[in-house]
Amino acid sequence: MHTVLLKEAESQGSPSLKMSTLSAASCEGTPALDGAEEKKPLKPCCACPETKKARDICIIEKGEESCTDLIEAHKDCMRALGFKI
Numbered sequence: 545m546h547t548v549l550l551k552e553a554e555s556q557g558s559p560s561l562k563m564s565t566l567s568a569a570s571c572e573g574t575p576a577l578d579g580a581e582e583k584k585p586l587k588p589c590c591a592c593p594e595t596k597k598a599r600d601i602c603i604i605e606k607g608e609e610s611c612t613d614l615i616e617a618h619k620d621c622m623r624a625l626g627f628k629i
Contacts, residue, residue: 592621595617599614599615599618
C-alpha cells in the first residue's frame with residue numbers, strides 16, 4: 545500500500561507526501577497478510593509514547609533537573625520492553 549502511495553506522490557510531484565508516507569511507515573505496525581510474516585521489533589523511538597511525551601514536555605517547560613522522576617519513569621518503561629538503557 546505504501547508503494548502505491550509513493551508512486552502516486554511521485555507522479556504528482558509531491559515530495560512532502562512521499563516523506564510523510566515514509567515517516568509514518570517507520571513507526572506504524574503493518575499487519576501480516578497471512579500471519580506468516582514475522583513481527584518487526586519495536587523501535588526505541590516508538591516505544592513508551594506516554595512516558596516519552598510527559599518527559600519531553602516537562603523538560604521543555606521546567607528543565608531537565610526538575611524532571612528526574614519522569615525521566616526515570618521513561619527509562620523504566622523502556623527497560624520493561626527489553627531496551628538496554
